[in-house]
Amino acid sequence: MxxxxxxxxxxxxxxxxxxxxxxxxxxxxxxxxxxxxxxxxxxxxxxxxxxxxxxxxxxxxxxxxxxxxxxxxxxxxxxxxxxxxxxxxxxxxxxxxxxxxxxxxxxxxTGALMALLEERKRKLAAEGLFAEARKKALPYLPRVIGIVTSPSGAVIRDMLHGFDERFPSHIIVWPVRVQGETCAGEVAAAVRGFNALAPGDPLPRPDLLIVARGGGSIEDLWGFNEEAPVRAVAASDIPVISAVGHETDWTLIDLVADARAPTPTKAAEWAVPRRSDLLARVVELRDRQRLAIQRTLESHRRELRGLARGLPRLTDLLSLPRQRFDAAAERLARARYTYVAQRRGELQAWSGRLRPSLLTQRTAQARERLDVVKGRLLRALAERVSRERQQLAAWAGRLRPDLLTQRTVQARERLDVATGRLRRSTVATVKRERQRLDAQAQLLRALSHKGVLARGFALVRDAEGHAVRTAEAAQALTRVDIEFADGTVGAHIEGKGQNPARAGGQRGASRSAGPAKQGKLL
Structure with missing residues (x-):
């Protein structure tokens, strides 16, 4: 126990x-x-x-x-x-x-310095200087490369050594101070100076710019956080590679540049490819092209052989038509002799019935009938002309100038009466249609939504122009257009709407959940 x-x-x-x-x-x-x-x-x-x-x-x-x-x-x-x-x-x-x-x-x-840097970063980001959409692609094989850096540091020597091993390019160095009070102004002036060069100038215009500096503290790199170089790089028409500091360092010029290299040497590698790599690539493409052509020819050759084996022989194709041709030739020869014999018999039968006296007799009879018809035609024509002349003389006696004048006056009076009636009818019709149009316009103004907007209401539409009628439908959108009586404004929908009372209950139930998000229309 x-x-x-x-x-x-x-x-x-x-x-x-x-x-x-x-x-x-x-x-x-x-x-x-x-x-x-x-x-x-x-x-x-x-x-x-x-x-x-x-x-x-x-x-x-x-x-x-x-x-x-x-x-x-x-x-x-x-x-x-x-x-x-x-x-x-x-x-x-x-x-x-x-x-x-x-x-x-x-x-x-560096509390004050970091706070200033963050504030400046937010300001420039709000202006869209860091947007990826505005950044330009780097040229593949730039002929001229401009470098903005100190001419006395190790950075330029490392970069030039890297260029020696790569594709031949014309390097132009714009000397600047990369530290101190004048650093920002000199870097900005160098970027703007390279962009100011025009084609045909004694100094060639670069196809690519590299802004380079070695590593250092935030105070040492502060010149590249100033607005002047950042805005100069943003406004550059020439693509810019930023190679400021080491891989862990960052400045505002890195965010605005078209590409950011971790080190200056890496920037040289990004700018131009190795010449040996290009030659190897050309050899590889040449070999692949030759192999592809050989494979294509061999494939077509095999396909042609297969199609040829499926075709019948030429003698087999021509044997049957040749037999039909020979048979038709034999029948044609016999039919020709038969046709000639038939036509010869018919001709002999007709030749026995043809005599010159018969043709002479028929020609004389036709001439007699022609003379009779000619006499009848001449008499009928004379009678028709005489009758038409008598009728024309009778009409000429009945025509008088006063009769034409009287009829003209009567026709003009009838035309004036008709013109007056037409004018009055047109005026009445126009007045009636104008009254109807005014009534329709008044009805349109009464039914139009513009009158409702003028009383202080607003019309919400989505991006496609469809009306948004409920708050539930608006929560599914991110942007809407609000039409007032005097114009239209755009708005963004942020968050989702929620019952305030319910949100308060949730805060009381769980502190970690936090207050509910309220929808906000901007």
Whole structure:
């Protein structure tokens, strides 16, 4: 039988009690702290909160930024950025770990500089300078390449060494300072200067520009974050490759350039291909072309042989027509002799019946009949002419000028009467049609939606011009056109509508879910 456990005076806690006690102790002792560290893992779930890690070389501190605070931050925390976080230490009993609830976050060391950089980046992005649609494709084999960099640094030597191993190109170096107060102005002037060159000038116009500099701190690279070089690169008609700093460094000129190379040497490799690669590619294409032609010819040759085997022999094709031709030739010869004999017999029969006296007799009879008809025709023509002349004389006696004048006057009077009637009828018809048109116009104005708009209402249409009649239909769209009485404006639909009362209930039920998104019409 087991012995009962000895009694103890040590207090017992439940898991929730000990977790709550630790949480209260942490919050009482670390209610306000400032922590400096490097941003590690960053997570942004759909709730809008931001979860991240602050780390140094020996430890990691979990952090959370609630959505209400995250929306007010001046910059977004990114992995690898050194920051100073201000907040309070608390625990998360669900997984037995502690974390910092961040209430303010700013870059460490270069706080003002980073804030300025982020503000400038947002401004230029809003102007569309970073849009991918405006970036140009790089030429495949540029004949002339312009390089904007310092002529005394190692960057230009590395780039020229890279060009030596590649396709021959004409390199033009525009010397500038890549650090200091005059860096931004000189780089901008160099980009604009290359673009100002015209075809035919003594200095050839480049087909491609490369803006290059070695790595450095943000202060060293600040000249490439100024607006002057960024706007110059954006306005360049010549494609630009940015090769500023190392692969981990970035500047605003990298975002606006048509391509961003991780290193200056890599920019030289992107600008022109290797000559050996081009020669190898040409040889490869030549071999592939020769092989393709041989395969095509062989395929056509096999196909032709197959078709030839399927055709009948020429002798077989001509044997039957030759037999029919021979038979027809024999029948034609016999028919010819028969036809000639028949025609000869008919001719002999007709020749016995033909006599010259018969033809003379018939010709004399035809001449007599012709003379009789001629006499009759002459007498009838004389009688017709005499009769027509008498009738014409009778009509001439009945024609008088006063009769024509009287009929003309009567016709003119009838024409005047008809003209007056037509004029009155036309005026009445036009007046009646104008009244009907006015009535239709008044009805149209009464039924038109323009009158409704004039009373303060608006008509919502989608991108295809169809009317949007319900809020449910509008939630499925991203952009609509709103027509007022004095014009039309475009609007974007952001988010989805939700019952405010229901949203409030959800906030009370779950803090992590956050407030419901409200639809907003812009």
């Amino acid at each position: 087991p012995r009962p456990a000895p009694a103890s005076n040590v207090a017992e806690y439940s898991v929730s009690e000990i977790s709550t006690a630790i949480k209260r102790t942490m919050e009482d002792n670390f209610g306000f702290v400032r922590v400096r560290g490097e941003v590690g893992r960053v997570s942004r779930p759909a709730s809008g909160h931001v979860y991240l890690d602050l780390k140094d070389e020996r430890a990691v501190l979990a952090g959370v930024i609630w959505r209400s605070t995250a929306s007010k931050l001046k910059f977004k925390p990114e992995e690898g950025l050194e920051v100073i976080a201000t907040g309070r230490i608390t625990t998360y009993p669900g997984s037995s770990k502690y974390q910092i609830v961040i209430e303010a976050l700013e870059p460490a060391g």
